[in-house]
Each structure stands twice: as C-alpha cells, then as structure tokens.
Amino acid sequence: MDVNLIPKLQTKNSMTTKNSMTKNKIVLFVVTLCFIAAACSKLTEHIAPKSPDEDQLLDGPIEGLSELEKRQFLAGDAAFNGELFFSGNGLGPYFVTSSCGSCHAGDGKGHPFTTLTRFGQSDTLGNTYLHLGAPQLQNRALPGFTPEQLPAGASFSKFMPPANTGLGFLEALTDSQILANVDVEDANADGISGRVNYVTAPDFFAPLAHHQPHNGKFIGRFGKKAAAIDLLHQTVNAYNQDMGITSDYLPNEPVMNGLSNPYFDPFPGPEVQLSTIDNVVFYLRTLKAPVQRNSSDAEVIAGKQLFLDINCGSCHIPEWTTQQSTIAALSNKTFYPYTDLLLHDMGSGLDDGYTEGTALTPEWRTPPLWGLGLSMNSQGGSYFLMHDGRATSIQQAIELHGGEALAAKNLFVNLSQTDKLKLIKFLESL
Amino acid sequence: MKKIILLLACIIQFTTYAQVDSSLFKRVAVQDTSIQLNVDATYNRPFLSVGKSPVAVGGYIEANTNYAVTDGVSEGLSFQMRRMTLFLSSAIGKRVRFLSEIEFEDGTKEINIEFAAVDFEFHPMFNLRGGIIMNPIGSFNQNHDGPKWEFIDRPIASTTIIPSTWSNVGFGLWGKYSKNKWAFAYEAYLSNGFDDRIIDNNLNRTNLPATKLNPDRFEESFNGVPLTTLKTALGHRVLGEIGISWMGGVYNKFEEDGLVLDSRRRVDLLAIDFKTTLPIKTAIRGEWVWAFVDVPSTYSQQYGEKQRGGFIDIVQPVLRRTMLGFEKAVLNACVRLEYADYNVGTFNETGGDIGDHMYAVVPAISFRPFPQTVLRANYRYSWTSDLLNNPPSKTAAFQFGFSTYF
Numbered sequence: 001m002d003v004n005l006i007p008k009l010q011t012k013n014s015m016t017t018k019n020s021m022t023k024n025k026i027v028l029f030v031v032t033l034c035f036i037a038a039a040c041s042k043l044t045e046h047i048a049p050k051s052p053d054e055d056q057l058l059d060g061p062i063e064g065l066s067e068l069e070k071r072q073f074l075a076g077d078a079a080f081n082g083e084l085f086f087s088g089n090g091l092g093p094y095f096v097t098s099s100c101g102s103c104h105a106g107d108g109k110g111h112p113f114t115t116l117t118r119f120g121q122s123d124t125l126g127n128t129y130l131h132l133g134a135p136q137l138q139n140r141a142l143p144g145f146t147p148e149q150l151p152a153g154a155s156f157s158k159f160m161p162p163a164n165t166g167l168g169f170l171e172a173l174t175d176s177q178i179l180a181n182v183d184v185e186d187a188n189a190d191g192i193s194g195r196v197n198y199v200t201a202p203d204f205f206a207p208l209a210h211h212q213p214h215n216g217k218f219i220g221r222f223g224k225k226a227a228a229i230d231l232l233h234q235t236v237n238a239y240n241q242d243m244g245i246t247s248d249y250l251p252n253e254p255v256m257n258g259l260s261n262p263y264f265d266p267f268p269g270p271e272v273q274l275s276t277i278d279n280v281v282f283y284l285r286t287l288k289a290p291v292q293r294n295s296s297d298a299e300v301i302a303g304k305q306l307f308l309d310i311n312c313g314s315c316h317i318p319e320w321t322t323q324q325s326t327i328a329a330l331s332n333k334t335f336y337p338y339t340d341l342l343l344h345d346m347g348s349g350l351d352d353g354y355t356e357g358t359a360l361t362p363e364w365r366t367p368p369l370w371g372l373g374l375s376m377n378s379q380g381g382s383y384f385l386m387h388d389g390r391a392t393s394i395q396q397a398i399e400l401h402g403g404e405a406l407a408a409k410n411l412f413v414n415l416s417q418t419d420k421l422k423l424i425k426f427l428e429s430l
Numbered sequence: 431m432k433k434i435i436l437l438l439a440c441i442i443q444f445t446t447y448a449q450v451d452s453s454l455f456k457r458v459a460v461q462d463t464s465i466q467l468n469v470d471a472t473y474n475r476p477f478l479s480v481g482k483s484p485v486a487v488g489g490y491i492e493a494n495t496n497y498a499v500t501d502g503v504s505e506g507l508s509f510q511m512r513r514m515t516l517f518l519s520s521a522i523g524k525r526v527r528f529l530s531e532i533e534f535e536d537g538t539k540e541i542n543i544e545f546a547a548v549d550f551e552f553h554p555m556f557n558l559r560g561g562i563i564m565n566p567i568g569s570f571n572q573n574h575d576g577p578k579w580e581f582i583d584r585p586i587a588s589t590t591i592i593p594s595t596w597s598n599v600g601f602g603l604w605g606k607y608s609k610n611k612w613a614f615a616y617e618a619y620l621s622n623g624f625d626d627r628i629i630d631n632n633l634n635r636t637n638l639p640a641t642k643l644n645p646d647r648f649e650e651s652f653n654g655v656p657l658t659t660l661k662t663a664l665g666h667r668v669l670g671e672i673g674i675s676w677m678g679g680v681y682n683k684f685e686e687d688g689l690v691l692d693s694r695r696r697v698d699l700l701a702i703d704f705k706t707t708l709p710i711k712t713a714i715r716g717e718w719v720w721a722f723v724d725v726p727s728t729y730s731q732q733y734g735e736k737q738r739g740g741f742i743d744i745v746q747p748v749l750r751r752t753m754l755g756f757e758k759a760v761l762n763a764c765v766r767l768e769y770a771d772y773n774v775g776t777f778n779e780t781g782g783d784i785g786d787h788m789y790a791v792v793p794a795i796s797f798r799p800f801p802q803t804v805l806r807a808n809y810r811y812s813w814t815s816d817l818l819n820n821p822p823s824k825t826a827a828f829q830f831g832f833s834t835y836f
Binding site: 047048049050051052084085086087088089097098099102105106111112113115140141142143144145146147377378379380381382 | 499500501502503504626629630631632633634682691692695725726728729730731732777778779780782785809811816817818819820821824825826
C-alpha cells in the first residue's frame with residue numbers, strides 16, 4: 001500500500017493539546033491490544049500445530065535420565081542434528097554428506113541420496129584396497145576438489161543409512177547374551193545358524209567387563225555387516241569416513257584413491273572435539289526405543305503371531321532385557337528390537353561380493369525392525385529397505401530374503417493374502 | 431564504528447538542541463508529485479530538516495513480540511528489537527545530494543551501512559549514483575522500511591533468496607521519466623558481488639545472504655568481476671507498477687595470483703515485482719524471484735542450482751476515519767501468502783523431487799494512526815519441508831509489534 005508519507009505541518013499549540021489527548025488514547029489502545037493478545041494466547045492451544053504423538057517420533061530421550069544426563073543428551077542432539085559441516089568448519093575436502101542428521105533425518109533411515117559405498121575385497125583376509133581409499137568411497141568433494149573414484153577390480157556394496165533409535169539398549173547387552181543365540185553349525189537344524197563378526201578394535205576402544213575378545217578381536221554389533229563394536233567406534237568412523245571430519249581419535253583425513261598421503265587439507269587439525277564425540281555417543285545411547293503403534297489392534301496381534309509362527313522371530317528376536325549398565329536408565333530394561341545382532345547368510349540375491357571383517361559376502365546382520373513403520377517419514381515418503389535400499393515396500397523386503405531365511409520367506413509367500421496383510425500391518429506398527 | 435558513534439553523537443546533539451527550540455526541526459515535504467515508483471523509495475521517506483542547514487535526518491524503528499510453536503514445541507514468548515535505522519541526507523549543492531542509511535539490527539548484533547551514496551542529477555533521465563548502493567533487484571530490497579509494511583516479518587523469499595537488505599559498493603545510472611498518467615524508470619549498476627559462501631555455508635543450502643558474512647566485501651571484490659544489476663519499471667497512476675530486474679555475476683574465486691583454480695561460476699537472479707490498488711482500495715503488491723547458481727556437479731545436491739519464491743500482500747482498509755482521536759487513522763485487514771523453494775530440482779539418485787522449501791500464510795490486522803506509524807498483529811502459519819521432502823514441520827507464530835518513522 002502506498003502510504004502518504006508527507007505529514008501535515010501543524011502549529012505548535014494544536015500539537016501540545018493533541019499530544020496529551022493522544023497519549024491517553026494510545027495507552028488505552030495498547031491496553032486493549034494487550035488484552036486481545038492475552039485472549040489470543042488462550043486460542044493458541046487450538047490454532048497452533050500440535051506435537052505429533054510420542055509414538056510417531058523416533059527422536060527423544062529414554063525415560064529416567066538425570067538432569068545432568070538430559071543436558072548431555074541435548075548437547076549430543078545439537079551436534080548430531082544441528083552441526084552442519086562446510087569448508088569453514090572442516091567438511092571434507094572429500095565426503096559423502098555434511099551432517100549426521102542429513103543421513104539419519106529425525107534419527108530415521110536414509111535415502112538413496114545419502115546412501116554410501118564401501119569397497120574392497122570379497123574374502124575375509126582383510127581389505128587389500130586400503131591404500132586406494134577403502135573401505136569407503138568419498139563420492140562428493142568441496143568445489144575445486146575431485147571426488148574419489150572406485151579403483152578397478154574392487155568389489156563394492158551400497159549401504160542405506162539405518163535408523164539410530166534405541167541403540168543404547170543394544171549396546172548395553174552383554175557379549176554372552178548375544179553369543180547365546182549363535183548356532184554356527186545349526187545344531188537345532190532349523191536352517192538358521194547365526195554368527196558374530198569378530199573385528200579388530202581401534203586404538204581408542206576401551207573394553208568393558210562383559211566384552212569377550214576372541215584372538216584379540218571383539219564382537220561387532222553395529223553396521224550392516226556388524227563391523228562396529230560399539231557406538232563410539234561407529235561415531236568416530238562416521239565423522240571421518242562420511243564427512244571427512246578428523247578428531248584426535250582419527251587425526252588423518254580418509255585415504256583417497258589416486259592421491260598420495262597426506263594430501264592438501266584446507267582445514268587442518270582436529271575438526272571435531274572429543275567432548276563433542278562423547279556427547280553424540282551419549283545421545284545415541286539414550287535415544288528412546290521406538291514406541292509401537294496400534295499394539296492392541298486385532299490384526300496387528302494376529303500379524304505378530306504369524307510373524308513368530310513362520311520363524312521370522314528366529315532372527316528378528318522380539319524381546320531382550322538389559323543387565324546392569326553405566327547409565328541407570330538403561331539397566332534391567334526389557335525392550336523389543338526384533339534382532340539377534342548376528343550375521344546370517346541371506347543367499348546369492350543379496351550377495352554383493354563385498355565384505356568386512358570375518359563376515360562373508362552374503363552375510364548381513366539382522367537389522368532391528370523397531371521403527372520400521374516410521375521409515376517413510378525420514379525416507380522422503382517412500383520405503384528404501386534392506387542394506388542398500390533396493391526394496392521399496394515391506395513385502396518386497398521380505399521376498400528378497402534368501403539363504404538362511406529362505407524357509408521363512410517361502411512360508412510368507414504361501415500365506416493367504418489376508419494373512420500377508422496382517423503380518424505387514426504388524427510390521428508397520430513397529 | 432568510530433564514524434557511527436560520531437554520527438550518533440551529532441544526532442543526539444541535534445535532538446538536545448531541538449528540546450530547546452522545537453521549531454528547529456521541520457518536516458521536509460517531498461516535492462515530487464509524479465507517480466511514485468520503487469526507484470523513488472530511497473528519498474520518499476519522512477525527513478526532518480535541521481534549522482537552515484541543508485541536512486535532513488530521519489529513521490525508523492521496529493520492535494515486536496513473538497510467540498512461536500513448532501510442532502507443539504514452543505520456545506516461549508520473546509521480545510524482539512528488530513532494527514533501528516537512521517537516515518541522514520543532505521543537499522550538497524544544486525542537484526547533488528547525499529543520503530545514508532545506517533541500520534542496527536537485533537540490538538547491536540549487526541550494524542550495517544545499508545546505503546551511503548551520492549546522486550548527481552544531470553537530467554531526470556540521467557542520474558549518476560555512487561557509493562554504497564542498494565542493488566535494485568525486486569522491489570523489497572529498495573523499499574524495505576518497516577513502516578511501509580503491514581507484516582512484522584520481512585518477506586521470506588526477499589530476504590533468503592534475494593539477500594535483502596543487499597547493498598554493495600558500486601556505481602551506476604538511474605533515471606525516471608513521467609508523462610501524464612505514466613512513469614518509466616530504469617536503473618543500471620555495477621557493484622561488488624557475491625562470494626563462494628553462497629554454496630558453502632553452515633546452513634548447508636544455497637544461500638545468497640551468506641555473502642554478507644564476508645567482512646571485506648565493502649573493501650574489495652571477491653574475484654574482481656563486478657555484479658551487474660539492471661532494473662526497469664513501468665508505472666501508471668491507476669493501474670500500478672510493474673518492474674523487471676536482473677542481477678548477475680561470477681561468485682567464485684576462479685583465479686588467484688594468475689593461477690586458474692576453477693571455471694567461472696555464475697549466479698543470476700531474475701525478479702518481477704508489481705503493485706496495484708483496486709478500485710475498492712485493496713492494495714496488492716508482491717514480487718517473485720528465480721535464482722540460478724552454477725554449483726559444481728561433483729559437489730552436493732544439498733546445494734540447489736535453482737531457487738524460486740515470492741510473496742503477495744493483500745491489504746484491505748476496513749476503517750478509515752477518526753479512531754481513538756487519530757484523525758485519519760486506518761485499520762487494515764491483510765493477508766500475505768509466501769513461498770520459497772531453496773532447491774528446485776530432482777535427485778540424481780531417484781529422480782524424485784528435492785524438498786527444502788517452505789510455504790506461509792499470514793493473516794494480519796494493522797492499525798495506522800497516521801501514515802508513518804503502524805501497529806501490527808500477525809498470525810503466521812508456515813510449513814517447512816526438509817531436503818528429502820519428509821512430512822513438513824509446521825509452525826504457528828503470534829506476533830504483535832509496531833514500526834514507525836521518527
């Protein structure tokens with residue numbers, strides 16, 4: 001609107017009388033407006049966006065944190081979701097994406113845009129491409145730098161970012177709890193064996209009392225091939241390999257295929273503080289477990305029974321209970337992740353010819369199924385399931401099961417259409 | 431900084447003077463009765479002249495309360511001192527004038543010289559302007575004074591795609607020609623421009639305002655290539671005004687010490703602005719902008735190559751009479767619709783749409799006791815989608831505030 005900005009010139013006298021008059025009016029006006037504003041705040045409850053129900057969100061702390069723990073959770077949340085890297089705070093120069101939250105949006109699963117590529121060998125004798133930039137491809141680079149190319153001859157696999165919820169509960173389990181389900185020789189003859197991946201610990205790894213090393217190696221529980229021993233291990237690698245962020249734990253930028261080391265780094269020195277890493281690890285440990293929705297729905301209950309009946313639960317073990325943990329709120333808690341944290345041979349269809357540690361190429365760690373039904377909220381409205389996101393629906397994910405899961409998959413395929421839908425409805429409720 | 435303090439001291443001096451003799455300050459009447467276009471906004475402001483001196487001062491202030499709720503979570507009520515701006519103009523000689531605008535944003539967090547330029551009028555169609563100029567891209571950038579608007583927040587696309595307030599050191603020509611009911615204006619400037627922060631910043635999105643973080647930008651060009659800004663506008667006393675503007679240049683450091691580091695990468699903005707008043711006195715104005723940025727393909731789609739957005743403000747005076755003793759008070763019912771997409775395009779990996787956009791609807795009431803002062807109550811509802819196009823987060827903000835020239 002075009003206001004007339006040329007005020008009338010007024011005589012001195014009319015100004016003063018008007019002024020005292022208008023002053024009162026202004027006061028009256030402001031008081032009225034304050035009153036209206038107060039009335040509005042009552043209205044707020046009705047016209048402001050409501051928070052989604054607790055069971056719709058993955059983000060949020062577990063219950064029972066102390067005030068100090070809540071502060072650390074918030075600090076970790078800020079670093080995980082709020083710290084966006086660019087050249088000015090150390091990104092790259094070679095990287096995959098620029099923040100933890102960009103790959104794990106809302107602590108959920110990722111998207112093909114954030115899928116990363118690991119490359120190297122197809123035997124368990126160790127990665128022979130380390131000097132050529134293995135294990136991870138940094139497929140993006142700051143302007144003026146050229147991203148890494150896959151070296152000729154290397155086998156590779158694409159990894160879809162998983163959800164990050166409830167991981168503290170999984171980390172709190174003892175090695176012997178995990179080993180209890182190992183059945184390498186398939187003694188119970190159910191066609192399902194299950195192994196652990198023994199991995200070489202990094203220098204900064206500090207074993208806890210319950211860790212049971214084997215030939216100096218430790219059980220891996222995180223990652224698609226269970227190559228990370230604990231959340232610190234995973235986090236330090238993520239900073240370094242996913243974003244090119246160095247720390248005192250891993251002070252060198254990732255090795256690059258085609259560049260001799262060390263190469264030019266526009267932002268030298270540790271790019272993330274160890275205290276920040278600690279906070280992020282604490283945040284991951286204390287992220288709540290996803291809350292099941294519609295758990296009393298008759299079809300969901302029937303679907304869960306079908307899930308157990310056709311042996312999905314042999315690998316996707318529904319229920320676990322933690323023992324004593326350093327974080328009180330994680331001690332002696334029963335939770336429902338639907339995983340055994342073990343490696344299974346999933347058949348040739350899922351064999352990418354690439355592996356990590358002692359895992360074989362067709363072997364994948366059973367992913368937790370909790371939070372599955374919320375995947376689309378972080379995957380841009382679609383499903384991208386299985387290790388590389390190749391399945392675009394839950395049904396397709398099940399149908400891609402082979403190897404040790406072939407029998408269960410066949411039982412699923414032979415279910416009636418209504419039973420299939422019940423089972424899927426159950427999975428969506430997780 | 432020193433200069434600003436000096437300037438402040440001067441103004442305070444004037445003010446104390448004024449208390450002794452209140453006839454010292456006189457409102458300067460704007461003589462130009464031709465159709466007012468956006469190009470005139472710089473001078474079309476209330477000024478007070480001081481005694482017989484050729485210097486005139488002015489300024490505006492805006493403050494508001496803000497209560498916002500995002501997906502059920504609120505940070506509570508805050509009081510925001512958005513900005514205080516001081517103008518100082520002087521007629522240096524016949525047809526040579528100087529005007530400056532200094533802005534204090536968010537308290538004293540940011541102090542900016544938004545405008546400090548000298549105009550040499552050789553002919554109404556041929557003025558030379560030099561100094562810190564406001565690039566004429568869209569209409570909001572040059573016409574951004576708070577009291578001219580019925581909404582508390584500045585239009586989002588005009589401040590995050592067009593980096594309003596966007597001023598640079600530069601030179602150029604401008605002119606205006608009016609006849610009968612028509613007016614035509616042009617502006618053409620060369621100035622310092624953008625830098626590579628626009629695609630490398632802690633917002634992790636293409637962000638033209640990020641250049642403003644470069645403290646040296648008033649001292650030297652980032653890459654030695656000037657930014658060109660061209661605008662032309664056509665106005666009609668009844669129909670309103672329409673403007674088309676373009677601003678473009680090279681943003682990256684492609685060469686240093688004679689060594690070629692990269693190809694020249696361009697940033698270009700194209701904007702359309704309009705304003706009109708319907709016979710029922712409804713005032714409508716808005717602008718739309720497209721931005722095109724050459725982002726290296728080996729970098730990240732996190733940074734968009736295309737952006738677009740705009741706003742439309744509809745302001746309907748509902749009461750225009752003496753209210754609360756203010757003789758020509760106006761009460762307006764208003765609405766703003768706005769949109770900004772920071773990353774127009776599709777993902778290489780899936781072909782699906784890239785998100786990173788927002789929409790907002792802002793119903794509002796404004797009360798103008800007199801033209802240069804506005805009290806505003808806004809309810810702002812916005813939807814913001816992340817890069818992957820996940821379900822949007824929703825924010826409702828309740829805002830109440832004022833803005834006035836002084």
